[in-house]
Amino acid sequence: MWRLRSKVVAFGGTRSQLVGLRATAAMMAVCVAAVAHAQSGAKLIPVPPPPMGWSSWNSFSNTVDAQIIEDQARAMNSTGMAKAGYQYVNIDEGWWLGERDADGHFVIDAKAWPALAGGETAGDMANIARFIHGLGLKAGIYTDAGKDGCSMYPDLGPVHEHVGSEGHYEQDFLQFAKWGFDYVKVDWCGGDKEKLDPAVQYAEIARAIAKAEAATGHRLYFSLCEWGNNSPWTWAPNVGGAPADVWRTSGDIVAPIVPHREHSGRLASFPGVLANFDQGIHPEAEHTGFYNDPDMMVVGMPGLTDAQNRVHMSLWAISAAPLLVGADLTTLSEATRATLTNAEVLAVDQDALGLQGVKVASSGNGLEVWSKALATPGERAVLLLNRSGDAAQMTANWNDLGLEGSPATVRDLWAHKDLGSFNSSYSSTVASNDAVMVVVRGHEGKLTEYAASGGEMSKGHEISVAHVSSRAAMARVRITYTNPDSAPRYAELRANGHIAMRIAFPPTGNAPGAVWIQAPLDRAGDGNVLDFSAVGDAGPTIESIAIE
Ligand code: GLA
Numbered sequence: 186m187w188r189l190r191s192k193v194v195a196f197g198g199t200r201s202q203l204v205g206l207r208a209t210a211a212m213m214a215v216c217v218a219a220v221a222h223a224q225s226g227a228k229l230i231p232v233p234p235p236p237m238g239w240s241s242w243n244s245f246s247n248t249v250d251a252q253i254i255e256d257q258a259r260a261m262n263s264t265g266m267a268k269a270g271y272q273y274v275n276i277d278e279g280w281w282l283g284e285r286d287a288d289g290h291f292v293i294d295a296k297a298w299p300a301l302a303g304g305e306t307a308g309d310m311a312n313i314a315r316f317i318h319g320l321g322l323k324a325g326i327y328t329d330a331g332k333d334g335c336s337m338y339p340d341l342g343p344v345h346e347h348v349g350s351e352g353h354y355e356q357d358f359l360q361f362a363k364w365g366f367d368y369v370k371v372d373w374c375g376g377d378k379e380k381l382d383p384a385v386q387y388a389e390i391a392r393a394i395a396k397a398e399a400a401t402g403h404r405l406y407f408s409l410c411e412w413g414n415n416s417p418w419t420w421a422p423n424v425g426g427a428p429a430d431v432w433r434t435s436g437d438i439v440a441p442i443v444p445h446r447e448h449s450g451r452l453a454s455f456p457g458v459l460a461n462f463d464q465g466i467h468p469e470a471e472h473t474g475f476y477n478d479p480d481m482m483v484v485g486m487p488g489l490t491d492a493q494n495r496v497h498m499s500l501w502a503i504s505a506a507p508l509l510v511g512a513d514l515t516t517l518s519e520a521t522r523a524t525l526t527n528a529e530v531l532a533v534d535q536d537a538l539g540l541q542g543v544k545v546a547s548s549g550n551g552l553e554v555w556s557k558a559l560a561t562p563g564e565r566a567v568l569l570l571n572r573s574g575d576a577a578q579m580t581a582n583w584n585d586l587g588l589e590g591s592p593a594t595v596r597d598l599w600a601h602k603d604l605g606s607f608n609s610s611y612s613s614t615v616a617s618n619d620a621v622m623v624v625v626r627g628h629e630g631k632l633t634e635y636a637a638s639g640g641e642m643s644k645g646h647e648i649s650v651a652h653v654s655s656r657a658a659m660a661r662v663r664i665t666y667t668n669p670d671s672a673p674r675y676a677e678l679r680a681n682g683h684i685a686m687r688i689a690f691p692p693t694g695n696a697p698g699a700v701w702i703q704a705p706l707d708r709a710g711d712g713n714v715l716d717f718s719a720v721g722d723a724g725p726t727i728e729s730i731a732i733e
Pocket of ligand 1: 437
């Protein structure tokens with residue numbers, strides 16, 4: 186094993202360093218000493234945004250049927266939700282009651298899922314997928330990783346056993362793809378009961394999905410749901426080779442509220458929304474198309490005021506959460522509709538950088554400043570969140586946002602109003618349990634660039650970047666790389682010995698491109714170390730990294 190010591194050289198007015206390249210015993214090719222060169226001109230490679238859509242669970246529980254889905258899909262269009270970017274119509278638990286035929290195929294209730302057009306057969310889930318597609322939308326379906334599913338603990342009776350896919354992974358996911366579904370949520374009630382290992386089961390499921398995709402040419406987006414019980418942010422990104430996925434980080438904000446049924450008096454609560462938001466913050470895992478999922482939104486459901494709905498939406502957007510609406514779309518109030526379709530807030534969630542917001546300042550009494558870096562250099566979405574019992578004056582400092590202390594403009598995303606230009610900070614009075622959401626447009630702080638010329642990473646290669654310093658404990662890192670393939674390549678990053686995180690490197694063609702991640706560089710001074718290793722046979726060619 187050998188290591189090249191990093192040394193500081195001056196380059197183009199910015200401080201650059203040589204990368205310490207460490208070769209492992211398994212390394213075949215000899216790496217050449219790194220030469221400092223700036224790659225800051227590389228184009229940003231947009232990453233898959235978090236999914237947007239609607240899910241049947243929160244407002245319909247296991248009463249879901251074709252009529253409900255048809256009504257919701259139509260409402261997705263008539264309310265303007267689809268135009269705003271919501272596309273998935275997701276069928277959650279209750280569509281299948283656990284019966285299989287002699288060949289193990291799903292047996293579907295033909296009354297609940299009838300033929301919807303000429304030539305169709307009742308009891309064929311392809312009918313509803315076709316209907317949803319006919320409206321220009323995408324269709325989602327649901328199962329469990331275990332033998333049983335959550336129907337063994339029904340919210341509305343009766344109990345149904347064996348509503349899970351264990352033992353049928355390849356068969357079931359192939360069936361979902363053949364039916365035409367575009368999204369699959371895989372729950373964990375059965376896996377939990379059997380004490381299975383979720384990292385193992387979900388990897389196997391991801392491979393079954395990839396096989397189904399290869400067989401049908403149909404893409405099936407993967408949503409994992411084990412409620413954050415087994416720290417999925419440490420293993421769920423790219424699990425089993427998934428090119429993009431989301432994983433739940435907490436339990437349900439509220440159990441379903443179905444009008445005229447048992448428990449119809451349930452209420453969503455603002456503390457519940459905040460608790461799920463907090464549990465969903467794992468910025469080190471959320472990048473390049475992998476997202477923490479703090480649950481379907483309860484915006485517009487009983488229990489929240491219009492102001493609380495706006496804060497809820499702001500929290501999900503600043504954390505780049507999947508935006509899956511739980512409310513009944515056929516009865517949305519105008520205020521809720523406006524909240525869900527605020528284009529400026531949605532743009533924060535869907536930003537092409539794909540990074541999660543981080544808390545950059547806080548006071549002990551519940552005043553928090555959150556900042557999400559956006560794709561345009563120098564832009565930050567900022568949330569001033571007041572969890573305290575009193576209104577408070579709150580300030581976002583440009584310094585804390587990683588912007589240089591020159592003037593920056595501020596725009597209020599809920600008032601749709603430019604607020605002016607400010608030299609070093611922006612202050613606002615924020616009501617108790619409320620938030621102000623703005624975009625700050627300023628000047629990006631200096632990045633320190635570390636250049637590498639280790640060639641293409643292959644199995645067994647490790648690129649170690651030592652003596653790295655950062656202004657932020659959760660540092661933004663730009664990685665400039667090439668991937669000439671037509672599909673992503675992957676690498677793992679271990680920052681300061683923390684658990685390794687998967688990074689997707691989408692195709693760049695032959696010219697270098699750049700993606701951004703966030704890494705915990707929590708050592709003082711230049712004591713931080715970044716270790717990259719390839720996943721699979723060929724990794725990307727990492728050209729340089731730059732750190733704020
Ligand atoms: C779990 C999930 C919910 C929903 C239900 C269905 O509780 O967290 O989102 O899918 O199962 O039973």
